[in-house]
Amino acid sequence: MLAVSPLRSAKNDRESEMEGFTVEENGFLDFSGGNLLDSIDFDDLFMGINDGDLEMDSEILAEFSVSGGEESERNCTSAVSTDDSGKDDKVSVSVSASDLGSRSSSLINQGEEIVSKRDMGHATVNPSPEETHDSKGRKSSAQSKNPLGKRKVKVDWTPELHRRFVQAVEKLGVDKAVPSRILELMGIDCLTRHNIASHLQKYRSHRKHLLAREAEAANWSQRRQIYGAGSGTGKRDITPWIAPTMGFPPPAPMPHFRPLHVWGHPSVDQSFMHTWPKHLTPSPPPPQPPHAWPPPLHPLLPPPSADPSFWHSHHHVPTPGTPCFPPHMPPTTFPSPTVQGIAPTGMYRVDPVVGVPTMPPGQTLPEPPVDFHPNVDSIIGDVLSKPWLPLPLGLKPPSIDGVLVELQRQGISKIPPSCA
């Protein structure tokens, strides 16, 4: 289900714009019963929906004219309701791709096309009319902000819609995915290239952060393996320097890496398991192949995970890479990873023997895949750029050679230019 909400619209000729809707004065009149009408700025609410300024307009209207609930993936059932809370008049347009596995919404009424003036169930009607309009619903007061009739159409990127998006992106290849092609593949008429571009921008940003974090977590985990397993054996002949990312905890969970609404990804979330013991995860993920990116999603299958946390915020989920601590060792004793300059001493809860963050007793970290280094440059860049910790552990700052040695030990053949 796709919900789009023209949050704002400027005045325009109404008649030509409203043809696609069944929302008409009679509906309003029936509902309002008097003063309510006065509080509604019909022009702001519906003006310009079909003025052609945006690609979305014609498409939305086209969809509106199509009865929803069909088998076609491209069909969108829609519901329009208004929410004129305060001066920020809104029109919420919910478009549902019926085959996508609809999400329950108050905006959708029985899966059929519905255009309602006032969704009593959820709309907040402004009881205090501040503006007047004529019989045509024209607003008497000027709308200063959008004289050109531009309106914002908010797309509700539901999990299903996002899944389609991800599918398209992965089918095209992350690098080759461009909005126009994505839009093409998604086959959602209601979306515009701009919608896709905006979402793609966020998607890439999120993915970038996620990859960086995975790399960091992998770095941490592997070093833990390297140094932890060999502690006390004296087998190591190289200087056991420690990357600053080990002294520091992984970047703070918030706000950068908190999953953004639907940004969760099956395989991405799987990566959470690399750094978090299963028993700490709120819900065990369904068994999936180890290399689940891209996930083999079937278009007709339900979402890959029924777990709401899969798609929605993981507020209750430990952030990947975050060190595990017993209750008496709150991670808050760590300084912020964003701290600049030399971090104060004595702030790092580091294993005194191997120099790695400790784990709660009895807990072990699952090892990441061996090819778990999507962003070596980033790792090394971080290693070389961050100030070194004055760890009272006799650890030496890394040198270029040290970085190379570690890369070699980790089987990373790709040598960053900075180290070459």
Next chain:
DNA sequence: AACCCAATAT
């Protein structure tokens, strides 16, 4: 023109 990205607006 399409695309990308960061900043900003809503």
Next chain:
DNA sequence: TATATTGGGT
């Protein structure tokens, strides 16, 4: 908060 918009750049 999530998304759209904008502006500057390629």
